[in-house]
Amino acid sequence: MKINHHLDDATLVSYSAGALSQGMALVVASHLAICPECQRRNEQTDAIGGALLDDLVDDSAVDDKIDDGMLNDLLAKLDEEPEVTTAAPWPKTDIPRPLAEYVGANLERVEWKRIVPGVYFHELPFGNGGVSRLLRIAPGKTILPHSHEGNELTLILRGSFSDELGRFAAGDVADLDDQVEHQPLVDSSEDCICLVATDAPLRFTTWFGRLVQPITGF
Amino acid sequence: MKNSPPGDDVENLASLKPPRASEDWTEMLALMAETRDKSLYVDLFRHFAPRVKAYVLRLGVVPSAAEEVTQEIMLAVWRKAHLFNAAKAAASTWIFTLARNQSIDWMRSQKYPQYEFDDQKPETSEAASVPSAGEAEVLSDRMAAAIKTLPENQAQVIFMSFFEGRSHGEIANRLDIPLGSVKSRLRLASEKLRTLWGDAV
Numbered sequence A: 001m002k003i004n005h006h007l008d009d010a011t012l013v014s015y016s017a018g019a020l021s022q023g024m025a026l027v028v029a030s031h032l033a034i035c036p037e038c039q040r041r042n043e044q045t046d047a048i049g050g051a052l053l054d055d056l057v058d059d060s061a062v063d064d065k066i067d068d069g070m071l072n073d074l075l076a077k078l079d080e081e082p083e084v085t086t087a088a089p090w091p092k093t094d095i096p097r098p099l100a101e102y103v104g105a106n107l108e109r110v111e112w113k114r115i116v117p118g119v120y121f122h123e124l125p126f127g128n129g130g131v132s133r134l135l136r137i138a139p140g141k142t143i144l145p146h147s148h149e150g151n152e153l154t155l156i157l158r159g160s161f162s163d164e165l166g167r168f169a170a171g172d173v174a175d176l177d178d179q180v181e182h183q184p185l186v187d188s189s190e191d192c193i194c195l196v197a198t199d200a201p202l203r204f205t206t207w208f209g210r211l212v213q214p215i216t217g218f
Numbered sequence B: 001m002k003n004s005p006p007g008d009d010v011e012n013l014a015s016l017k018p019p020r021a022s023e024d025w026t027e028m029l030a031l032m033a034e035t036r037d038k039s040l041y042v043d044l045f046r047h048f049a050p051r052v053k054a055y056v057l058r059l060g061v062v063p064s065a066a067e068e069v070t071q072e073i074m075l076a077v078w079r080k081a082h083l084f085n086a087a088k089a090a091a092s093t094w095i096f097t098l099a100r101n102q103s104i105d106w107m108r109s110q111k112y113p114q115y116e117f118d119d120q121k122p123e124t125s126e127a128a129s130v131p132s133a134g135e136a137e138v139l140s141d142r143m144a145a146a147i148k149t150l151p152e153n154q155a156q157v158i159f160m161s162f163f164e165g166r167s168h169g170e171i172a173n174r175l176d177i178p179l180g181s182v183k184s185r186l187r188l189a190s191e192k193l194r195t196l197w198g199d200a201v
């Protein structure tokens, strides 16, 4: 898989910091699972966290000490066998594993809800403000033009689309902010399926968009 | 009878001397993973547990739960040590990710989405540039030094992200600056840290 569009540095920093919503973190983790280049960048942003952690307390300060009670409790537990969670062998799938944990390993088995003819969605179970869903859009269809209050992250799982910023195919991630207004058009011969997350509601730029936003949220 | 790993003298372990000032924590963690030597665990605990607890509190775990969350994280350090890869991360970085994930699990009651290194064995051609165990510790020190050189406004957005868990939008509101400015400060900081950090890689 040749990936042309990657995660923004600002997004990777926030992912490492634990500062992304669940939905956005899922898009990031799913892209990381298939992108060695972003994995390396993520190791670096994680290292920021490691250095900050290491610098967090002053070893000479008495206040920062932890008493031996916790250590003794832990030492007593080290020989306990943790509950065995044997991970089932993972099936061959075109869904990145972090996402498959939520929607299963097979895109064909996802249950879709229709928004308008040719446009379907599947909601993910994160209720913290932004949007988090799979979208399935038929060839030749376009998504309503919209801009964002905050960030919008889209990972393409199958098919492709083009918008003002270029062409996005499977594996690519579109990492956009409120400076961008775009109208993606599906240009693949199969349905385009992508994982979308925002950290704030979207802002539609047409009267029709504003009308259907309460239903679609996208 | 189960075999007792070296250093399996539980009663005396807690009273052992604190570790020397400058340790290679990364090497120590890798060695602990291999040997299951509990005296190494004690040294790692003394160094990292106070840091983990301070972090957990800053990120927003309530004080009444901080001890418990810290204890879970420090237990994971022992139980998940076989997953630690010294060529990929310094001990502080690996423990940081455990602490972050566990804190978020606790605060959100949902697992923070993450990928695993060996998820799909990406065709890495960069094997040659992966730092070895000793280097990870050096790089970690270098990162700490690099962070101290960031301009105030970049350090601020880094701290608000890592220590307060604030999103771009929350930082923008708090500092009363546009979202785009938050992102560009984070990008500049990240770029600068990468340059300073990565020079030796």
Ligand SMILES: [Zn+2]
Residues within 6 Å of the ligand: A003, A005, A006, A007, A031, A035, A037, A038, A039
């Ligand atoms: Zn990437």
